[in-house]
Amino acid sequence: MTTVTAVAATGGLGSGYSEESLRAAVTAGADFVGCDAGSTDGGPYFLGSGNPKVSKAAYRRDLRPMLRAAVERGIPLLMGTSGYAGARAHVDWAAALVREVARADGLSFTMAVVNSELDAATVRRYLDRGRVHPLGESGPLQAGTIDRASRIVAQMGSEPFEAALESGAQVVVAGRASDPAIYAALPRLRGLTGGPTWHAAKVLECGAACVERRVHPDCVVAEIGESDFVVYPPNPAMRCTPQSVAAQTLYENADPFRFVEPAGVLDTSDCTYEARDERSVRVSGSRFQPKEPYDVRLEAAELVGYRSTAIGGIRDPLVLGQLHLFLDDAFASVRRKVEQSMGLVDGADYRLSWRVYGCDGVLGALEPESRAGPPHEVGLLIDIVAGDQEVARGACAIAWHTVLHHPVRGWSGLVSNVAFPHSPPHADLGPVYEFSMNHVMALDDPLEVVDIALERVGG
Amino acid sequence: MKLYELAALVRSKNAGPFALTIDVMFAGRAEYVRVRDSGVLDAGGVAALYGVPVEAVRVFHYEPALAIKVSMPRTVPSGSRLDGDVYGGQFHAPLVMLDVPPLPAAS
Numbered sequence: 176m177t178t179v180t181a182v183a184a185t186g187g188l189g190s191g192y193s194e195e196s197l198r199a200a201v202t203a204g205a206d207f208v209g210c211d212a213g214s215t216d217g218g219p220y221f222l223g224s225g226n227p228k229v230s231k232a233a234y235r236r237d238l239r240p241m242l243r244a245a246v247e248r249g250i251p252l253l254m255g256t257s258g259y260a261g262a263r264a265h266v267d268w269a270a271a272l273v274r275e276v277a278r279a280d281g282l283s284f285t286m287a288v289v290n291s292e293l294d295a296a297t298v299r300r301y302l303d304r305g306r307v308h309p310l311g312e313s314g315p316l317q318a319g320t321i322d323r324a325s326r327i328v329a330q331m332g333s334e335p336f337e338a339a340l341e342s343g344a345q346v347v348v349a350g351r352a353s354d355p356a357i358y359a360a361l362p363r364l365r366g367l368t369g370g371p372t373w374h375a376a377k378v379l380e381c382g383a384a385c386v387e388r389r390v391h392p393d394c395v396v397a398e399i400g401e402s403d404f405v406v407y408p409p410n411p412a413m414r415c416t417p418q419s420v421a422a423q424t425l426y427e428n429a430d431p432f433r434f435v436e437p438a439g440v441l442d443t444s445d446c447t448y449e450a451r452d453e454r455s456v457r458v459s460g461s462r463f464q465p466k467e468p469y470d471v472r473l474e475a476a477e478l479v480g481y482r483s484t485a486i487g488g489i490r491d492p493l494v495l496g497q498l499h500l501f502l503d504d505a506f507a508s509v510r511r512k513v514e515q516s517m518g519l520v521d522g523a524d525y526r527l528s529w530r531v532y533g534c535d536g537v538l539g540a541l542e543p544e545s546r547a548g549p550p551h552e553v554g555l556l557i558d559i560v561a562g563d564q565e566v567a568r569g570a571c572a573i574a575w576h577t578v579l580h581h582p583v584r585g586w587s588g589l590v591s592n593v594a595f596p597h598s599p600p601h602a603d604l605g606p607v608y609e610f611s612m613n614h615v616m617a618l619d620d621p622l623e624v625v626d627i628a629l630e631r632v633g634g
Numbered sequence: 635m636k637l638y639e640l641a642a643l644v645r646s647k648n649a650g651p652f653a654l655t656i657d658v659m660f661a662g663r664a665e666y667v668r669v670r671d672s673g674v675l676d677a678g679g680v681a682a683l684y685g686v687p688v689e690a691v692r693v694f695h696y697e698p699a700l701a702i703k704v705s706m707p708r709t710v711p712s713g714s715r716l717d718g719d720v721y722g723g724q725f726h727a728p729l730v731m732l733d734v735p736p737l738p739a740a741s
Contacts, residue, residue, distance in 0.1 A: 215651050218713025218720040311652055312690075312707055421699035422659060429649040429705035431696045448698050474651075479715060530718060537718060541684060543728050560715055609714040610651040 179206045179362040179399045181375065182409075184241045185392045186382030188212035188254065189229030193410055194240045196394040200409035201244040205396070206365075208245050209357045210237075211380045212269065213256030215474060215610070223325045223476030223608030225264030231272060239276050245346065246282045253336055253347045253357050260474075261351030262326045263292040270348045274632055283633030287344035291331045291351050291471075291625045295321045298473065298616070306617045307473070313613040316473075320611050324475035327612070331471060332437035334621035336360035342629055350625075351474065353436055354380035362399045370461030373441040375404040377434055378423050378458075385423035386413040407455030417448035420456045437472075437621065439465040468617035471624065477611040480526070481564040482604040483571035485557040487593035493585045494592050495549040501592075502529065502555075505581035509574045517569055525561035525570050532556065555593060560607050571601040637674070637732040640665040646726035651712040653705060654722045656729065660700040670695055672734050675702050683728050685709075704729075 182205040185192035189212070201208065213221075217228050227234070245252035258265025270288045277283070298321045301307050307316045321327070328351035337360045339347045349357075355376030362372040375397040378385050383393035386408050393413065397406045407415050424443055425431035434441040446460040494501055506529065510521045521527045532554035535542035557574050561567040579593050618624060638644060642661040649655040658675065660666035669675065681688040686706050694703040713720045 215712070216648060216721055218717075219651070219711075220713065313652075418699055421696070422657070422701060425655075425657060425694075425696055425699055425701055425703055427647045427649055427655065429653050429655050429692065431694050431699075431701070431703050446698060526715065528716060537724050538727060539718060541728060543683070558715075607715060610711045613650075613652045 222260035255352035255357035287339035289349040374461035403459035414454040485575040
């Protein structure tokens with residue numbers, strides 16, 4: 176019976192793992208090493224800007240042992256959503272680091288760089304052919320949304336990884352991919368196309384998040400078969416339990432029974448999780464139902480402006496006793512002053528908002544807690560977004576200065592109401608993006624929107 | 635009892651940029667069943683607490699993990715201008731202190 180042993184190096188490249196764990200897992204007989212290298216979790220900035228989330232140093236540190244282990248053992252290394260958002264800029268950045276590490280360590284291999292960023296014209300063509308459909312509550316995709324997007328990526332399935340491996344690549348640096356696709360590719364090439372492959376892949380994608388008590392990010396191993404899979408951490412200090420693996424299955428997915436992939440749906444409703452021994456868990460009963468059409472999720476980020484913020488604390492009990500009245504009044508004054516001195520109107524030329532941490536800064540209108548008395552201190556975050564950075568900065572400077580000296584009922588004379596920890600009190604946060612697509616695009620061929628470039632690294 | 639006294643973990647997280655999911659997990663089956671059957675995490679109650687329509691809230695009972703999962707659309711996408719929680723990691727907070735009624739006395 177076919178078994179494929181998969182090693183997930185860590186849940187997110189750059190977040191770290193134990194080299195010892197990786198060595199133990201790989202030398203025990205791994206068929207490949209995989210690593211999810213990105214996410215939408217950090218918000219739209221990374222896709223919009225093309226910038227990575229982690230430093231080169233952290234990426235390089237995580238890449239080096241994986242690359243060495245895979246090349247020395249002659250097994251594939253598969254990375255998905257490289258560089259954090261998986262757009263072309265991210266993939267190029269990650270591939271350059273792979274070349275750099277290979278050169279430094281004298282490693283040679285064939286690398287496939289797989290891109291799934293789409294240009295606007297391509298997405299418009301699919302839209303015109305009726306091949307783009309909304310998810311959830313989203314309406315039909317508008318042509319304007321496509322044109323305004325800074326970047327658009329498609330979440331590729333396992334097929335581009337499979338095609339890269341079949342073309343002779345040992346190392347695959349892929350752009351935006353469904354997380355399980357990274358781990359499903361090689362088992363599928365070996366004939367393991369069913370539920371256990373996809374379920375194991377789903378558990379693997381977060382690395383050691385499936386253990387009972389994850390002390391630090393680390394590796395995890397799955398032995399994938401036709402009717403079940405077994406998962407365990409190579410680090411003897413950690414263990415998987417039936418509940419910890421089941422819990423990972425439901426992590427960050429809206430539905431714990433159905434996981435939609437480009438090629439079909441993983442159904443876990445009849446799964447059983449049983450302890451194989453003290454540290455490993457066998458999962459059986461997972462099913463995979465292929466679906467028509469094959470479709471890929473689109474992700475896009477749209478530039479909505481440039482942000483400046485100021486953060487400060489308020490401690491004066493008289494201000495805190497009338498806080499919301501005080502702030503409403505102070506920010507009304509901010510709006511007047513910005514209009515007087517810059518000729519700009521809130522809502523039209525810039526957008527002002529603020530949060531009061533210590534009050535309802537996290538939950539806003541959902542905050543159920545109503546205090547009997549005022550808090551002893553609060554943090555105030557002033558947030559300005561405008562069409563350009565100069566305007567945002569200028570309005571923010573007026574805002575913090577106005578709130579600072581806004582008169583307080585109960586005190587007579589000039590007051591300074593906010594303790595700012597920084598000079599300048601305002602900071603430019605740069606471009607602000609928003610996720611702008613929640614749609615899928617139907618394909619006739621899983622490879623039709625990716626390009627796979629093969630190269631020889633290290634001679 | 636409060637929900638946190640019965641649960642091993644109450645957590646929330648984005649399920650993609652447009653949805654939130656809350657996991658309420660238990661160490662023992664008795665606590666899981668007690669909360670599940672109490673109705674405090676039914677769609678109606680959760681919808682009221684989060685200010686979303688009841689048909690937008692989905693509640694799952696996932697026995698293998700001794701978990702109750704509650705999913706709903708985000709009112710604003712992750713990281714958009716007015717979002718205050720990019721990872722969606724603190725949306726579970728209103729549930730932590732929920733009162734779970736005692737089990738009805740066995741007859």
